[in-house]
Each structure stands twice: as C-alpha cells, then as structure tokens.
Amino acid sequence: MQRHLSLIDKLIINADQALRTLVPNAAAASQASPAESKPHSELDSTQQKHVAGLMRINHTGEVCAQALYQGQALTAKLPTVRAEMEQAAQEEIDHLVWCEQRLNQLGSHTSIFNPLFYAASFTLGAAAGIAGDKWSLGFVAATEDQVCKHITDHLTQLPAEDEKSRAILETMLADEQQHGDRALAAGGHPFSTKTKKLMTAMSKVMTKTTYRI
Template sequence: MTTSRHYSFIDRLLNQADQSLRTLIPGAAQPNRPSPAQHLANVPMDEEERQHIAGLMRINHTGEVCAQALYQGQALTAKLPDVREKMEHAAAEEIDHLAWCEQRLTELNSGTSVFNPLFYGMSFGIGAAAGLISDRISLGFVAATEQLVERHLDDHLLQLPEEDIKSRAILEQMREDEIEHGNQALEAGGAVFPAPVKQAMTLLSKVMTKAAYKA
C-alpha cells in the first residue's frame, strides 16, 4: 500500500526556493512538451523586425516568470491540499511556455529581461498574499491573470510579421493553454474580480511590458 507524503511548510519553502532558481536561471527550465516551433524554419528578417519580435518574446517570457512566481506563492500559502496541487500543476504546465520563449529568444540572438528577478519577487508576494486571504481569491487571481495574458498574446499575434511562423506557433499554443488554465481556475471556485481590480492589474502589467520589451 502506498501513502502520500505530507510536506511541512519548511519543505514547501525549500521547494519554492528551488523552483525560483529554475525559473530565473537561463537554461534551467526544462519543458515537458517540445516547442510547437521546433520543426518550423527560421525566415530571414531585417534587424528592426528581429529586435521587435525579440522584444515581444521577452515580454512573454517575463509574463511566464510572473506566472510561475504567482503560482508558487499561492501554492506556498494555499489552505486546501487540492488547491495547492492545482497551483503546482498549473506552474508545471507554464514551465513549457517559459522554456519555449527562452528558446525563441536564443534563436533571435537575444536574451531574457534583466528585470525578471524584480517582477518574480513582486508576483510571488502577490500570490502568497492571495493564498493567505483565501483559496477562492487565490484561484480568482489565476483566472484574472490568465485573461490578462490572453489579451497580451492576442495583441502580440497581431504584431508579428506573417512570415514569422516560429514565434506565431509558440504564442498560439500558449494562448490555448492560458484560456484552459483560466477556465479551470473559475470552475474550481475562483472569484470573479471586479473591474477596478482588473484595471489595477492591467496598469501593473503595462509597467512590466514596457520594461521587458527594452531590456
């Protein structure tokens, strides 16, 4: 007969420290699924196009860093074991997005944002605070965050040159996954946030996107 191991708060804290390093250290994140772009060909592009696409992919990578931090913070403070498992499962799936964006940035001769540690810390704190308030609020943050990411992805897909099929394949799969994660959070009992809260989240995301696009 097998028994599930019950982790103490210290165990979970150490696990979160390990996960944070895997999230922030370039090359440390290993995807469970291959990149949707791995068999697609690179196309010639001029320097201005390359820099713009790299900026968009850097924003998306930073967004995934924030998502990891949010989920990990929530998992640390979630009250119900099944909610904690949902947070950890979502974070594991988001690792794919993190790695795919980083791979694409490498192909574009660019790198990840220097601001990632700052945004990671902020997002982790928000996630942990949400988990302390209630699991319903915590799941609501997941849903609201995924809706925000979905809008970013829609905008970036419109900005991508039509011939950049590699970046497009990655963003389209990410969009599909984000919609699913948001729906799952609401179905699990997540709160639907009022418009002022969503507007505040949007303003914060604008700061992140402007900073990550350039560096």
C-alpha cells in the first residue's frame, strides 16, 4: 500500500534533495561515469580552464534540472506525471555527479551561484506544475531542447584529446533528448518558437555567470 505524503512530508523530501544537489559530493550516482573507461589526457592550462568552464555550466544545468523536476513533482496534478518527474530527477543525478567528478579531476569547482539557480528553477517548476500537467511537461521538453543545444555546442569546443569530458557530454546528450521526447509523449504541450527564444535569452545569463564563477 502506497503511503500518502502530506505537504510537510513533501517539503522535507524536497529540502533533503536540495541539500544533496547543492552540497559538494553529497549526491551519489547510480551508474559509473562514462569517463572512467576513457584514457587520461594532459591538457595545457588554457585548455583545462576552458573545459572546466564548460563542465561547470553543465553542472549548473543539472542543478537547475533537479530543481525544475522537484518543483514540478511537488505541484503535478496526475500521479503518473509526478512519477515521471521524479524518475527524470533521479536520472539527472547521474549527470550531476559525473560533471562534479570531472570538475574535481580538472582541479576546479562548481558554481557559487548554484543555490540561486536552484531556487529560481524550483519556483519555475512549481509554477509550471500549478499551470497544468500539459504545460509542465511542455516546459520540460522545451528546457531539454535548450540543454541539448548547449551540450552540442560544448562538444564542438572540447579539445580533441579530452575523451573523458566528451564521453560524459555525449551520454548526457542522449539522455536529455530522451527526457524531452518522453515529456512530449506523455502529453506535453509544445512551446512556441517565440517562447523558446525567450528561454534561450534567459539561459545565457546562467552560462555567462557560471563559466568562470
């Protein structure tokens, strides 16, 4: 018999998930990083700094994804949609951990702005859930579309010899595309081109602030 969770229970669970997302090395992946099977390559200081900036952007993107899905799961109306959001959030944890591991290997750090982006994304996710499940799922699809564009661009910027970062991003790209497709298949309302352009403009704020800090 499935236990019915009160609003307080759900808020406590979300607070715990927020801490696991934001506290360094607190989250645990369910799968080994695809980078583990790739050879180590020496990068010069300029390359290492640039790759770290790209991976920091992707890590913050996963922080935002966690917050988005948790906010939507909190306010989703249909149990099936809530379960979809919770499953997607679980799958995104692997990406979060992989990016953090790679940043550690590069001698770098996650963004100090992550708590702010988490709070903003959680609020957007909760609002989308309140608006209705079809809009919530549509928001997921549109967000994943933006994430895929970022990852595709980053793949073109990686040094050819950096097989570890490439393996992580290629796996993430395939997963994110699947999340977007699943959201639309579950009844998500496709967003207009105008709305997607607005989301692109907003995402640039995140990428510019987290590349270095």
